[in-house]
Amino acid sequence: MPKPKPPYPPEFRARIVELAKAGRTSSLAEEFHVTDTTVRNWVRQSELDEGTRQDGLTSDEKQELARLRREVKVLREERDILSKAAAWFAQEGVGTPKKRSDS
Structure with missing residues (x-):
């Protein structure tokens, strides 16, 4: 079984979310070597934490x-x-x- 990758640093996640909210969603995954799903999940969690979204924890x-x-x-x-x-x-x-x- 392959070893899981260590979690991305919070600063890295925050920068990706910031870029995604600014409109750079299509090239982020390729440029920073993360999946589209990961970027979407990070943006969703950021919205939950900020209170702009109410459908989760x-x-x-x-x-x-x-x-x-x-x-x-x-x-x-x-x-x-x-x-x-x-x-x-x-x-x-x-x-x-x-x-x-x-x-």
Whole structure:
């Protein structure tokens, strides 16, 4: 499986978006060695971030969503571990007789 290319620097993306919004859409992909789809996606995301488009998530919202998904994953793992530990401790207590105090 080929290694994925590293992400383009934000400055590079911003410059491409700026040029695309200025009207240079046809030659951008060839000149800067990116695909037309990539340029369209960057322009779309820029419009979402600027608030001129309302049909998707902004970059900040995407970052927050990714952070929350990671947090949910960790919390589910912790819950599963605690559940298994509770079951194990409950089973340990079944086999031993309880001490009674004669108070």
